[in-house]
Amino acid sequence: MKPPAFDYILAESVDMAAAALARAGADAKIIAGGQSLVPMLNFRLLRPSVLVDINRIAGLSFIEETGDAIRIGTLARHYQLETSPVVALHLPVLACAMTHVAHLAIRNRGTIGGSLSHADPAAELPMMAVLLDAALRVASPSGARRIAAREFFVGAMTVDLAVDEIVTEITLPKLPANTGWGFEEVARRHGDFALAAAAATLTVSGGTIMRARIALTGVGPTPLRASEAEALLAGRALEGKLAARVIEAVRAATDPETDLHASSDYRRHLAGVLAGRAVAAAWRRANESAT
Amino acid sequence: MSTTREITVTVNGAAHRAAVEPRLLLADFLRHTLGLTGTHVGCEHGVCGACTVLVDGDSARSCLMLAVQTDGRNVETVESLGRIGQMNALQESFHEHHALQCGFCTPGMLMTATDLLRKYPLATDDDIRQGLSGNLCRCTGYEHIIRAIRSVADKLGSAR
Numbered sequence: 011m012k013p014p015a016f017d018y019i020l021a022e023s024v025d026m027a028a029a030a031l032a033r034a035g036a037d038a039k040i041i042a043g044g045q046s047l048v049p050m051l052n053f054r055l056l057r058p059s060v061l062v063d064i065n066r067i068a069g070l071s072f073i074e075e076t077g078d079a080i081r082i083g084t085l086a087r088h089y090q091l092e093t094s095p096v097v098a099l100h101l102p103v104l105a106c107a108m109t110h111v112a113h114l115a116i117r118n119r120g121t122i123g124g125s126l127s128h129a130d131p132a133a134e135l136p137m138m139a140v141l142l143d144a145a146l147r148v149a150s151p152s153g154a155r156r157i158a159a160r161e162f163f164v165g166a167m168t169v170d171l172a173v174d175e176i177v178t179e180i181t182l183p184k185l186p187a188n189t190g191w192g193f194e195e196v197a198r199r200h201g202d203f204a205l206a207a208a209a210a211t212l213t214v215s216g217g218t219i220m221r222a223r224i225a226l227t228g229v230g231p232t233p234l235r236a237s238e239a240e241a242l243l244a245g246r247a248l249e250g251k252l253a254a255r256v257i258e259a260v261r262a263a264t265d266p267e268t269d270l271h272a273s274s275d276y277r278r279h280l281a282g283v284l285a286g287r288a289v290a291a292a293w294r295r296a297n298e299s300a301t
Numbered sequence: 302m303s304t305t306r307e308i309t310v311t312v313n314g315a316a317h318r319a320a321v322e323p324r325l326l327l328a329d330f331l332r333h334t335l336g337l338t339g340t341h342v343g344c345e346h347g348v349c350g351a352c353t354v355l356v357d358g359d360s361a362r363s364c365l366m367l368a369v370q371t372d373g374r375n376v377e378t379v380e381s382l383g384r385i386g387q388m389n390a391l392q393e394s395f396h397e398h399h400a401l402q403c404g405f406c407t408p409g410m411l412m413t414a415t416d417l418l419r420k421y422p423l424a425t426d427d428d429i430r431q432g433l434s435g436n437l438c439r440c441t442g443y444e445h446i447i448r449a450i451r452s453v454a455d456k457l458g459s460a461r
Binding site: 011012013014015016017018041044045048049051052053061063065089112113114115116118119199200201202 | 306322323324326329345346347350353359360361362364365366367369370413416417420430431432434435436
């Protein structure tokens with residue numbers, strides 16, 4: 011099918027884009043990479059009267075290192091994240107996650123801001139933002155604000171973004187020293203949306219886990235952190251029956267839907283298996299980096 | 302209502318000026334406006350990969366881009382790769398390895414493989430399989446396609 015007719019506004023600046031959105035009200039959509047939006051237009055699931063194209067706005071494709079964080083512009087493409095030396099060095103878990111996103115032609119076009127704003131419940135990037143305690147910068151005609159990723163995702167394909175707001179940047183704190191990571195995903199076919207995926211980081215000192223983070227996607231309306239499982243790991247070493255208790259806590263934290271692709275029970279089971287593997291990989295890498 | 306916009310786009314080395322409706326997909330612009338029917342349209346929602354072209358050198362689904370977005374850009378389609386009697390190495394390899402049956406997916410396979418071969422070492426057949434996971438072949442002739450790309454990747458690898 012073909013998209014329904016719309017007015018097309020080529021924005022030259024964030025201010026111009028935000029003003030155009032404000033003028034059009036709830037009936038406008040931003041087009042960035044278009045890899046989720048255009049299928050929805052072609053299916054006519056969406057019929058916006060106005061499309062605001064932000065692709066030509068200069069200065070939004072950066073990946074930049076600050077003292078303790080990596081700043082990424084909203085128009086950075088998935089392929090840029092996948093191949094960025096700065097991301098590989100400071101956020102290797104993110105570089106790994108990007109290789110699971112769709113296919114090269116999609117990663118060439120799809121943007122970080124688009125993926126975060128679209129908020130597919132099985133997407134990798136929103137989960138990475140939640141895992142890594144990212145903050146988003148959001149601009150509107152009335153100014154800019156920052157919001158934590160954990161507050162940004164409010165439901166399936168629903169985020170805390172007003173009709174005249176645009177995500178302009180995401181800031182991800184670098185992984186601390188002595189931190190290992192793991193990323194595990196099961197999809198029916200490489201590049202398909204995850205049936206479930208889990209990622210973990212463990213910061214280890216003297217054989218003890220100082221800080222644990224576990225995030226999941228595909229097992230609820232939004233990406234989530236398994237806080238109780240994280241608390242079980244803090245102050246301990248990954249040995250004995252701890253891994254099994256962590257897996258149980260992860261499963262208890264999930265409430266997946268049954269759909270065409272997998273049952274709720276299977277997804278919950280998978281979340282535990284994948285989180286167990288991600289935590290084990292993080293533990294191994296943390297101890298390797300400590301020696 | 303939407304009005305047409307003037308765009309200037311380079312397609313396979315030639316500059317084209319055209320007035321397009323904003324909703325016109327790049328795939329339809331290539332096929333219907335320019336008559337370049339080598340680019341095939343399968344699913345029209347970014348799943349089958351048949352319409353894959355290169356935009357500024359990067360593979361992209363032409364059913365997920367608007368023609369208006371290619372203003373000032375450089376688009377390459379399967380027609381740019383070679384001609385009958387003058388096929389490029391990848392096309393020759395597809396020929397040698399019987400990597401097509403009905404041929405519908407072939408333009409997308411060729412354009413995807415072109416980008417994969419530039420960007421990844423494709424050291425293993427699994428790397429090729431993963432790289433092709435966004436391109437559907439309804440004849441299910443994947444093994445021969447993988448062999449064709451394997452052969453080119455090996456030659457590039459030994460030349461590197």
